[in-house]
Amino acid sequence: MLYVSALSLLVIASGPLLGHAQTIVAVNGTASHPIPKTLWGLMYEDISHSGDGGLYGERLQNRAFQQVAPGTTQALNSWSAIGGALIEVVADTIPLSSALPNSLQVLIPEGAGEVGVENSGYYGIEVNPAWTYNASFFYRFPSILPSGSIAANISLVGAESRTTFAASSVTLNPTADWTQVTTSLTPNSSASDINNTFTVTLDGAAFSGVVNFGLFSLFPPAWMGQENGMREDIAQALFELKPSFFRFPGGNNLEGESIATRWQWNATIGPLVNRPGRVGDWGYVNTDGLGIYEYLIWIELMGMQPIMAVWSGYALGGASVPEADLAPYIEQARQQIEFVVGNTSTPGGALRASLGHSKPFILNYVEIGNEARFTCDFISAAPSTYRSYRWASFVDALQNEYPSIRFIATTRYNNPVLAPKPKSYDLHVYQTPTWFRQNGGYYDSVTRDGTTFFEGEYATTSTNSSNLYGIPEQGRLIYPTVQASVSEAVFMMGFERNSDIVFAASYAPLLGHVTEHQWTPNLLSFDSEQVIKSTSYWVQQMFSANKGDWYLPSTLANTAGTLFWSVVKQDTPLAFILKISNAGTATASLVFELPSAVASSGTLIQLQGSATDSNTPDNPNLIVPVTSTIAAKQNLTFTAPALSLSVITVPLA
Secondary structure (H helix, E strand, O other): OOOOOOHHHOOOOOOHHHOOOOEEEEEOOOOOEEOOOOOEOEEOOOOOOOHHHHHEOOOOOOOOOOOOOOOOOHHHOOEEEEOOOEEEEEEOOOOOOOOOOEEEEEEEOOOOOEEEEEEOEOOEOOOOOOOOEEEEEEEEOOOOOOOOOEEEEEEEEEOOOOOEEEEEEEEEOOOOOOEEEEEEEOOOOOOOOOOEEEEEEEEOOOOOEEEEEEEEEEEOOEHHHOOOOEEHHHHHHHHOOOOOEEEEOOOHHHOOOOOOOOOOHHHOOOOHHHOOOEEOOOOOEEOOOOOHHHHHHHHHHHOOEEEEEEOOOEOOOOOEOOHHHOHHHHHHHHHHHHHHHOOOOOHHHHHHHHOOOOOOOOOOEEEEOOOHHHOOOOOOOOOOHHHHHHHHHHHHHHHHHOOOOEEEEOOEOOEOOOOOOOOEEEEEEEEOHHHHHHOOOOOOOOOOOOOEEEEEEEEEOEOOHHHOOOOHHHOEOOOOOHHHHHHHHHHHHHHHHOOOOEEEEOOOOOEEEOOOOOOOOOOEEEOOOOEEEOHHHHHHHHHHOOOOOEEOOEOOOOOOOOEEEEEEEEOOOOEEEEEEEEOOOOOEEEEEEOOOOEOOEEEEEEEEOOOOOOOEOOEOOOOOOEEEEEEOOOEEEEEEOOOEEEEEEEEEO
16 A cells, blocks of 8 residues: 555645635646556456356356365265265276366166256356357266166256256266266256256166266356356456456465465466366365466457466465575466467467467566565564565566566555565555545655556445454445445546556456355456446446546645546547546536537536445446436536536537
């Protein structure tokens, strides 16, 4: 977090605070600086099932029994038996692969009827008749082989009604070797809810004995048809934000609770049978079905660029790799970057090309670790390993290899002082609506010395400053509110004003399951069939879709007040874009004295509501922006409703 005070730089505009009926905003026609193309984007990590069970298109949970203890009840998470079958996760004597040593063993009793297994998905499975699902699994008969081929039925079934919505039959051959079967499922109707399961059943009269299963999959159509890609509705909602960058893979989930469980790029590539997964840092297993290659392909399809993090020698459990032992980890980070940008004559570039992308990806920014400010000890005499050697060891080696990449530090700005001096910092802040309104000048007084800033995480988490990370009963938000979102807009206006040094900003967290979450609030919430666009989502979209090209200085607002604005100029088509946040409980009138003649009308996009209004699963569209036409002139008078964000686009005459 960057602690700066800009109060001495801010002047009070004429307006309601001085007893006037209107606030006069004089807009300077000479731009102070261009607005970076990268200003608004997305911060991502797999938290609250935002990856597995969220953005990743796979619908089956615990599909390959990764990182579980065989023989335990927990190993059967999301799985249950059908009919008289007996099921257990076992360490297979002939594993599907070294990465996937466990399998689901199904014992079919003699004389049984229809028996098998079912998976409840990530807290339900959507049944959509407009989709064709790709389904698959591996199987083998470990002991007694059937006398001939037998049929297995793969279905989507209502968990309680037992209604079959889609079904397909596949043939299992009598083999002790692992064999994959694939099929497609097209539902004949939709289900009334998401309480549905994926089933695999056999006729117990045709075979009694043991079947081992591994790596199941149920995949609806992915966004833009990407292989092993993204869930359509979530990806589309993110696309509609018009983001310019994607920060990945985290966040805390990069670091691992231990050095051994850190995120490792090379364990997330290639065939799914070669991906062991890992116990993530938010209480559940990450399949790593979404690997570095899938992220990069999707980033490219979205028209974004990556801000990629590399592991920097520290795990959340407190372990730091000693300085003398860092070399292999630095090399792993170097290889990660080479995979992204290396030409095909390099091992990393050749590996990337073998997966289908011979051209290097764009990579301009790399973070060294995550939130090192929490590991820098400013009180005791014990030095932070990030400060004392980890930052220097990583950045010296990587900057020398990749001089065109800007490497980002994750401590506080100049606290501690790092050597070599970082070119950029990633700063995070979670605060109250009042704090965000009062800190629109956060970066105003920062020395312009070539250092740039990435506000990588920010959000209103509570209305109570003593409960920013606490419980809802004490003010912690479950979903963003109108009050929170229009206050965040003030902070974002400060990014626009200071975008000569703030090159990127992203709300966090990005995604969270509506019930299975570790953090609130989230920009987008979801369950197995719907996506809820929060009030903060709409604020982010209103800024990103109306970014402009040049920042125009104007009369500054009073940071102790509730009325704020920002003015930018757009090149194509030529227009002024005015953003007005009224975080107060009364309407406010402004007059914008624009620097040149404008057209007689413009466009108004407006978000408004009561302070505690939220978009929720029960009412996902309670608060949405409304677009209308507005009369315009060079001295433009505008009345901002209470608790609102307004974006006015006025073409130049």
